[in-house]
Amino acid sequence: MQTSTTPIVYVPEDSDFTIYNLPYGVFETSSLDKRLGVAIGEYVLDLREAATQGFLSSLSSEYFQGTDFNAIMGLDRRAWKALRSDIQDVVYGKTSESIKSHHSLLSKLFIPMHQVSMHLPAKIGDYTDFYSSKEHATNVGTMFRGADNALNPNWVHLPVGYHGRSSSIIISGQDIRRPCGQLKGNQEPSPHYGPTQALDFELEMAFFVGQGNSLFESIPAKTARDYIFGLVLMNDWSARDIQRWEYVPLGPFGAKNFATSISPWIVPLEALEPFRVPAPTQEPQVLEYLERGPDPTTFDIHLTVSIQSSSMRKPQLICESNFRYLYWTMEQQLAHHTVTGCNLRPGDLLASGTISGKSEKSFGSMLELSWGGSKPLKLEETQEQRVYLQDGDQVMMHGYCQKENIRIGFGSCHGKILPAKPLT
Amino acid sequence: MQTSTTPIVYVPEDSDFTIYNLPYGVFETSSLDKRLGVAIGEYVLDLREAATQGFLSSLSSEYFQGTDFNAIMGLDRRAWKALRSDIQDVVYGKTSESIKSHHSLLSKLFIPMHQVSMHLPAKIGDYTDFYSSKEHATNVGTMFRGADNALNPNWVHLPVGYHGRSSSIIISGQDIRRPCGQLKGNQEPSPHYGPTQALDFELEMAFFVGQGNSLFESIPAKTARDYIFGLVLMNDWSARDIQRWEYVPLGPFGAKNFATSISPWIVPLEALEPFRVPAPTQEPQVLEYLERGPDPTTFDIHLTVSIQSSSMRKPQLICESNFRYLYWTMEQQLAHHTVTGCNLRPGDLLASGTISGKSEKSFGSMLELSWGGSKPLKLEETQEQRVYLQDGDQVMMHGYCQKENIRIGFGSCHGKILPAKPLT
Ligand SMILES: [Ca+2]
Ligand SMILES: [Ca+2]
Ligand SMILES: [Mg+2]
Ligand SMILES: [Mg+2]
Ligand code: NI
Numbered sequence: 001m002q003t004s005t006t007p008i009v010y011v012p013e014d015s016d017f018t019i020y021n022l023p024y025g026v027f028e029t030s031s032l033d034k035r036l037g038v039a040i041g042e043y044v045l046d047l048r049e050a051a052t053q054g055f056l057s058s059l060s061s062e063y064f065q066g067t068d069f070n071a072i073m074g075l076d077r078r079a080w081k082a083l084r085s086d087i088q089d090v091v092y093g094k095t096s097e098s099i100k101s102h103h104s105l106l107s108k109l110f111i112p113m114h115q116v117s118m119h120l121p122a123k124i125g126d127y128t129d130f131y132s133s134k135e136h137a138t139n140v141g142t143m144f145r146g147a148d149n150a151l152n153p154n155w156v157h158l159p160v161g162y163h164g165r166s167s168s169i170i171i172s173g174q175d176i177r178r179p180c181g182q183l184k185g186n187q188e189p190s191p192h193y194g195p196t197q198a199l200d201f202e203l204e205m206a207f208f209v210g211q212g213n214s215l216f217e218s219i220p221a222k223t224a225r226d227y228i229f230g231l232v233l234m235n236d237w238s239a240r241d242i243q244r245w246e247y248v249p250l251g252p253f254g255a256k257n258f259a260t261s262i263s264p265w266i267v268p269l270e271a272l273e274p275f276r277v278p279a280p281t282q283e284p285q286v287l288e289y290l291e292r293g294p295d296p297t298t299f300d301i302h303l304t305v306s307i308q309s310s311s312m313r314k315p316q317l318i319c320e321s322n323f324r325y326l327y328w329t330m331e332q333q334l335a336h337h338t339v340t341g342c343n344l345r346p347g348d349l350l351a352s353g354t355i356s357g358k359s360e361k362s363f364g365s366m367l368e369l370s371w372g373g374s375k376p377l378k379l380e381e382t383q384e385q386r387v388y389l390q391d392g393d394q395v396m397m398h399g400y401c402q403k404e405n406i407r408i409g410f411g412s413c414h415g416k417i418l419p420a421k422p423l424t
Numbered sequence: 425m426q427t428s429t430t431p432i433v434y435v436p437e438d439s440d441f442t443i444y445n446l447p448y449g450v451f452e453t454s455s456l457d458k459r460l461g462v463a464i465g466e467y468v469l470d471l472r473e474a475a476t477q478g479f480l481s482s483l484s485s486e487y488f489q490g491t492d493f494n495a496i497m498g499l500d501r502r503a504w505k506a507l508r509s510d511i512q513d514v515v516y517g518k519t520s521e522s523i524k525s526h527h528s529l530l531s532k533l534f535i536p537m538h539q540v541s542m543h544l545p546a547k548i549g550d551y552t553d554f555y556s557s558k559e560h561a562t563n564v565g566t567m568f569r570g571a572d573n574a575l576n577p578n579w580v581h582l583p584v585g586y587h588g589r590s591s592s593i594i595i596s597g598q599d600i601r602r603p604c605g606q607l608k609g610n611q612e613p614s615p616h617y618g619p620t621q622a623l624d625f626e627l628e629m630a631f632f633v634g635q636g637n638s639l640f641e642s643i644p645a646k647t648a649r650d651y652i653f654g655l656v657l658m659n660d661w662s663a664r665d666i667q668r669w670e671y672v673p674l675g676p677f678g679a680k681n682f683a684t685s686i687s688p689w690i691v692p693l694e695a696l697e698p699f700r701v702p703a704p705t706q707e708p709q710v711l712e713y714l715e716r717g718p719d720p721t722t723f724d725i726h727l728t729v730s731i732q733s734s735s736m737r738k739p740q741l742i743c744e745s746n747f748r749y750l751y752w753t754m755e756q757q758l759a760h761h762t763v764t765g766c767n768l769r770p771g772d773l774l775a776s777g778t779i780s781g782k783s784e785k786s787f788g789s790m791l792e793l794s795w796g797g798s799k800p801l802k803l804e805e806t807q808e809q810r811v812y813l814q815d816g817d818q819v820m821m822h823g824y825c826q827k828e829n830i831r832i833g834f835g836s837c838h839g840k841i842l843p844a845k846p847l848t
Contacts (some may be wrong), residue, residue, distance in 0.1 A: 125549075126591050129672060141673070152672050155616050158606055162674040163587040163681065167550050167767050168639055177640035180765035182582055182711065191581050193711045196764075215592055215683065216601035216845075242764065247564070248576050248584040250555060251675025256765040257587065259639065285618045288605065340603035340620075340666065340678040343591050421640075 003334030006328035008093040009110050011041030016400060016409025020274070022087055023265035023411075024069055024230065026115040034067040034119055039265050039411070040091050041076075043110040050087075050109055055095040058082035068122045068265070073210045073229045074346035080210070080229070084270055118171050118264035121232075122208055122347035127169055128337060129204070129236060129259070129351045130161035132328035136356035136364060143372040144244065156284060159328035159336045161353075165257035169349065172233075172263050172413045176422040178391060179258040181242040195420035197372075199389040203364030203397055204234040204307050205323055206351035207330050208266055209344045216341040220289045224331035227344065231272070233263040233303075233397050233413035234351050240367055241386070262349075263413040265399070271408050275300045275401040279329050289339055290332050298324050301410075303355060303399045305364070310381045317367060318377060321355045321362040323399070391419045432517040433534050435465030440824060440833025444698070447689035448493055448654065457545055458491040463689050464515050467534040474511075474533055479519040482506035492546045493690070495655045497634045498770035504634070504653070505837075508694055531573075540789040542595050542688035545620070545656075546632055546771035551684070551774045552761060553628070553660060554585035556752035560780035560788060566794040568668065580708060583752035583760045585777075588660075589681035591775065596657075596687050596837045600814060602844040605666040615669060619844035622664035622797075623813040627729050627788030627821055629747055630658040630775035631754050632690055633768045640765040644713045648755035651768065654690040657727075657821045657837035659773050661685065664791055664812070677719055686773075687821070687837040695832050699724045699825040703753050713763055714756050716765040721746050725834075727779060727823045729788070734816030735806045738841055742793060742801060745779045745786040746824070815843045 007019050017023065017039040025046055036047040050056050056179070059079065063071055068389035072083070074243040089095045090109070101107055119287035133139055134151070141150030153162065178199055210229035213219055236256060243255030279296040286292075301323035304314035304389060333350055354364040363369045366388050370376055376385040389395065394416045400409035431443050441447065441463040451468055451605070454460045460471040474480050475488035483503065487495055491582070496507070512521045522776065523529055555561055561584070565574030602623055609617035634653035643651060661678060667679030669762055703720040710716075725747035730739035757774055778788040786795045790812050794800055800809040813819065818840045824833035 074803060110746075126589055144673075154606075154608075154615075154669055154672070157608075158670065159675055160670070161677055163589055165550055165587055166590075167769050167772070168765075170639070177765055179640075180642070181764045182578075184578075184581075190708060191578075191711065193713060193763075195527070200485070216603075218604070239764065246579055246582065246584070247673070247675075248578070249568075249671070249675070250584055251671075251673070253585055254760070254766065257761075258765040284614060287615065289617060336678070337681075339603045340663065340682040341592075341601055342589055342678065342681040344590050348591070380784070 005077045007040060008099060008106070009043045015041050016411050017041055018407055019091060020406050021271050021408035022084060023267045023271070025265045026067060026119040026123060028119065029111060029121060032111070036064055036069065038087055039113070044116050045087065045090065046111055047111055049088055056083065056086045057091045058086050068347070070347040071192045073122065073208060076211055077226050080268065081270065082351050084268065111230065113327065120169065120171055121264065121266050122202055123155055124166045124169055124347055124349045125345045127164040127166040127349045128161050128332050129353060130328065131353040132159050132326045132333065133353055133356050134327040135325065135358055136354040139356060139363065141366045143367065157286065159333045160212040161333065161337065162251045164260065164409060165188050168257055169262060171259045172261055172415065174261065174415060175418045176237055176259050176415045177418045179239050179242070180420055181239065181254050182245055183241045184245045191245060192225045194416045196241055197388065198240035199417060200238045200239055200240050201305065201389065202236035202354040203303060203319060204236050204319060204351045205231055205301065205399065206234040206262060206349050207231045209346060209348040209350065210214055213338055213343055213347040215343040218289070218338040218341055219335055221291060221331040221335035227334055228269050228330055230266040230268040232266055233399050233410045235261040235395060235397055235413050235415060236351065237261065245421045261413055261415045263411050265411045267408060267410055272299050272371045272401065274403055274406055277324050280327055282327065289335050292331065296329065298326065298329050299401065300324050301399050301401050306396045307379070307386070308394045309382060309384055309390065311381055311384065312379060313381065315394070315396055316379055316381065317389055319362065319364060321357050321364050323355060325355060325357040326352055366405045389417050391417050394418050427686045431464060431515045432523060432530070433465050433467045438536055439465050440835050441465055441679055443515060444690060444830050445694070445695050445832035446508060446515070447691045448545060450491060450543040450545050452543065453535060453539045456535070457616065460488055460493060462511055466537045468537055468540050468713050469511065469514065470532045470533055471534055474514055476821045479514045480507065486601055492771070494546050494771040497632060500635055501650050504692065505694060508692065512681065527787065532763070545688065545690050548590045548593055548773045549769045551588040551590040551773045552585050552750065553588045553777060554583050555777040556583050556750045556757065558748065558751040559782055560778040560792065563780060563787065563792045565747055567791065581710065583757045583842045585757065585761070586675045588684065593684045593686060596685055596839065598685065598839060599842045600661055600683050600839045601842045603666070604662050604844055605663065605678050606669055608669045617730065620663035620665055621812065623676045623841060624664050625729065625813065625819045626660035626662055626778040627727055627743060627745060628658040628660050628775045628778055629655055629823065630686060630773050631655045632773040633770060633774065634655055636769040637762055637767055639767040642762040642765055643759055645715060645755040646717055647760035648758040651758055652693050652754055654692040655696070657687040657823050657834045659685040659819060659821055659837050659839060660775065680766055685837050687835050689835045691832060691834055696825065697725050698813050698827055698830055704751055706751065713759050716753060716755065719752065722750065722753050723737050723825065724748050725823050725825050727821065730820045731810070732818045733803055733806060733808055733814065735808065736756070736803060737805065739818070739820055740803055743786065743788055745781050745788050747779060749781045750776055751778060769809050813841050815841050817841050836839045
């Protein structure tokens with residue numbers, strides 16, 4: 001059997017979707033109905049077709065007939081590794097002599113990316129948003145409650161989180177309608193109704209749960225890694241004025257449930273392994289169920305946010321952050337989520353919370369970047385100013401890992417702000 | 425065609441499931457797989473069989489082949505009325521001469537209730553819990569934050585709510601494992617891990633969403649009624665010590681996501697119509713999207729909670745409350761949920777929050793009944809005392825409406841506390 005060390009489709013050097021990545025997504029084209037795929041270079045490998053050709057023999061072909069990854073997520077790490085290995089063989093042309101020589105087969109398997117439209121990769125049963133960046137929590141706490149009450153006493157003992165809204169999770173590229181709701185200025189005696197004047201993004205990452213746990217069972221942080229399937233970028237759109245008025249005492253609600261965008265390609269945990277780095281030191285020591293083991297790790301994922309107003313010809317970078325800044329790890333989030341016995345299901349989504357670092361340039365929201373409106377951002381190309389997002393603004397998030405010659409990326413999570421519906 | 429004014433199966437006078445009720449549930453028996461049914465007296469009408477016999481002609485029989493009501497919920501009120509009318513015809517024996525005379529058909533259609541086990545009636549995409557009892561919010565606020573900060577300024581302007589956990593919604597009768605989590609006494613410098621010492625119930629009702637709305641669309645309160653399919657009883661099990669430590673600033677999380685019980689039979693809104701009563705006056709006036717119209721109404725639903733310790737032979741009534749006490753109506757909850765553009769889907773569940781009234785006897789949680797532990801409840805039969813729930817305790821909730829000769833009931837929402845898992 002011939003083997004090859006280069007993929008059988010062209011992969012640009014700076015691609016997010018190198019052979020080291022192989023992320024999972026759900027796509028359709030004008031001629032192919034919704035199905036599972038893997039991104040490679042500027043192509044999407046059609047997993048249903050690959051299974052039909054007998055190339056994905058580690059799993060029954062039934063797993064590739066559906067329109068979401070939930071069933072595959074429900075398997076275990078061994079099965080995920082075997083599938084990934086099958087896919088690597090296809091991409092390297094190792095599965096069959098005929099792939100390389102038969103153009104018709106090649107073009108059935110690999111669909112040019114510009115022909116596909118993407119869908120949510122899973123049925124998301126429940127979505128949870130954490131609040132795991134110490135810098136972000138401190139920044140927001142300072143602005144909402146003052147510096148003295150910025151970080152609540154519980155914050156260093158547990159990964160604070162809340163249940164989000166799964167129905168309004170949408171795929172990157174879908175436009176965002178500016179929400180209306182209750183607004184109340186500090187000087188106003190009572191709230192009024194209107195479009196938010198403080199529409200914001202939140203730079204986050206989120207992971208899909210693989211295997212779930214039974215109700216009343218819990219998963220300690222030390223074994224939680226096996227329950228993580230893979231990661232995406234997330235923009236947790238937020239209306240700060242609505243949030244400020246509504247969130248005490250039960251947390252954010254309408255301010256965040258109108259839309260949450262995710263990038264379409266799930267980067268499997270396996271692909272991230274080369275980019276493990278030490279996780280932040282935690283002080284005070286955590287309780288046993290949250291313990292991370294002797295050499296706790298997280299991932300070195302470079303994250304950026306760019307913004308482009310309707311007058312601009314190209315986006316401007318406004319934030320550079322990194323997943324590794326997060327104080328609480330994914331394993332700790334998962335452990336805390338299940339500590340009281342809450343059951344997670346394959347396809348559930350757990351988000352990091354806004355990822356801010358120490359420097360002002362690394363703040364992951366307009367709220368922080370403009371420091372509550374006191375330091376407007378300047379858009380260089382047009383000399384416009386921004387405190388919060390304006391109609392027509394596009395927000396683009398990107399993420400990538402790079403180590404020597406190995407590079408993997410998360411693609412893009414972007415969305416454009418549409419004007420609020422006219423008041424009736 | 426013969427007609428009848430009495431149902432063709434026996435219905436005891438004091439039944440919850442009179443001919444005026446006809447609630448929807450999902451059941452199975454040792455010989456029948458999971459399917460849709462309607463409770464009548466001490467029987468369950470098998471809707472799949474009724475459809476097969478051609479008795480439910482208002483809807484395609486495909487609607488009755490599944491194992492949840494989501495598709496039927498996704499229809500509109502006209503379709504629900506037509507289905508209800510079909511079912512009334514079956515129960516009155518109007519559909520066919522043969523029903524009454526053919527014992528074999530009768531016994532295929534009507535399954536004795538003691539033979540069935542019940543399942544969740546719908547796939548619940550998202551679950552939201554409101555906080556709509558002014559008395560409850562004031563009581564909890566007083567105990568958690570002191571009398572001066574009991575009711576937050578936003579409370580009278582909007583129905584405060586938060587997103588709950590849909591994966592851990594379970595059907596009445598399933599036992600509850602006492603959860604473990606982080607606990608921190610006021611005098612302790614840092615939290616410890618252990619079983620909750622403050623396990624509580626919350627007496628609530630919840631409604632299933634019928635037709636949903638599109639993302640970025642909102643539904644004003646005045647037209648929201650058409651989106652409500654029907655109601656169930658709910659016990660929102662809560663661990664008060666975990667809640668107190670975790671809930672600032674993003675709301676309840678592990679303290680409430682370990683289990684939420686609902687009664688199995690959805691009472692359709694149609695069945696509740698005879699029990700409409702004026703809704704509470706609201707002052708200050710609400711914003712337009714929350715306006716209820718000139719004669720706002722709610723429902724007169726009597727609610728009770730009983731408790732039975734493992735030493736008791738019969739339950740003791742500890743709470744009598746009423747759905748009509750709620751300050752915010754279901755229509756207002758639905759309007760506020762969608763005001764920022766959040767999409768609701770058929771089968772979503774919106775809960776009322778704990779339903780407390782003015783009198784101490786009407787408080788809907790142990791937290792309130794024992795006033796934060798300062799007034800233990802006495803269990804008369806055994807002379808035991810209760811501040812919170814103990815292992816082996818059963819909590820039973822019931823609800824019914826009565827007006828002259830018309831009575832409908834919600835059945836029961838009950839659960840027993842199992843000891844926490846031994847610490848490892
Ligand atoms: Ca967030
Ligand atoms: Ca509740
Ligand atoms: Mg969101
Ligand atoms: Mg609950
Ligand atoms: Ni060969």
